[in-house]
Amino acid sequence: MAPKLLIKVRLAGVRDEAEGIRSLTFVPVTRPELPPWRGGAHVILRLPDGVRRSYSLCGDPSNRGAYRVGVQREPGGRGGSEYLHTAARVGDEFYLTHPQDDFALAAAASRHVLIAGGIGITPILGMLRDRPPGSRVEVHYCVATRSRAAFLAEVEDLADAVTLYPSDEGRRLDVAGLLAEHTPGEHVYCCGPPSLGDAVEAAAAGWPDGTVHRERFVGAVSDRGAPFDVELVASRKTLHVPADRTLLEVLREAGVTVDSSCEGGLCRSCRVGVVAGTPVHRDLVLSASQRESSMLACVSRGDGVLRLLL
Known part of the structure; x- marks a missing residue:
């Protein structure tokens, strides 16, 4: 991502929120305020070594002077969280993207059931501050231990009802029981590990379309596939994508600039027009309508020849 497409920010504050979890607050460097965002949005942060990672905003959407994110330290991860926990210092400068709003509360819903697993509480915290007037919001928060329940006091202050489920105390959320029945105007939202999200989708399989919302942390596994060709309209190039390469890899090798972050089909940053x-x-x-005219270059492929707006 070229700097001109990003927002230059400075790390203005760091605070430990729970065991292994800290919040980082960024303020603008070259502009008076930051772009607006809705609760549930995320940004892609570019680290000094060029690594890009997606983080949900967990501050106050009404505060245009700062963005806050929550980061869980992952010693065995890809390096982003480790850097932000051990090397980042107040005063350091970074670049980040404009917020991407893909996990907001439904404006027409009258009741919101928010289910978080671990660090999955971060987008939900922003959603609580951006709740539609007159709606009821309840939070079910699953954690390994109480010591890892980040932002709990803030969540309890903002939600109508909060239930904490520390697994080490033998408390586990009965997802099937919670979502066994749907009432008109009710929506459910889940952010957390795959097992929790899968359980929510299974339990709410009979709910009306558009009432079940899921934010994912773990991307799709790209097991490659059949080879295909792409014709690039703007670049006037024709490229071959072998069975053992991704479209994103081939585009990069050909000098075609495409943003990327998660490279697992989650963050939309490598979305290209078809x-x-x-x-x-x-x-x-991607929604069904988005898939009609676009694809994610990191994991998706083509059947035959594709023409792309690149």
Whole structure:
């Protein structure tokens, strides 16, 4: 991502929120305020070594002077969280993207059931501050131990009802029981580990379309696939994507700039426009309407020849 497409920010504050979890607050460097955002949005932060990672905003959407994110330290991860926990210092400068709003509370819903697993509480915290007037919001918060329940006091202050489930105390959320029946105007939202999200989707399988919302942390597994060709309209290039390479890899090798972050079909940053052809979608986030005219280059492929707006 070129700097001109990003927002330059400075790390203004760091605070430990729970065991292994800290919040970081960024303020603008070259502009008076930051772009607006809705609760549930995320940004992609570019670290000094060029690594890009997605983080949910967990501050106050009405505060245009700062963005706050929550980061869980993952010693065995890909390096982003480790850097932000051990090397980042107040005063350091970074670049981040404009917020992407894909996990907001439904404006027409009268009751919101928010289910969080661990660090999955971060987007939900922003959603609580951005709740539609007159709606009821309840939070079910699953954690390994109480010491890892980040932002709990803030959540309890903002929600109508909060239930904490520390697994080490033998308390576990009965997802099937909670979502066994749907009432008109009710929506459910889940952010957490795959097992929790899968349980929510299974329990709410009979709910009306558009009432079940899921934010994912773990991307799709790209097991490659059949080879295909792409014709790039703007670049006037034709490229071959072998069975053992991704479209994103081939585009980079050809010098075609495409943003990326998670590279697992989650963050939408590598979304490219499709003019013609049949994409083989493997992402976890695009809607049916979005898939009609676009695809994610990191995991999705083509059946035959694709024409792309690149």
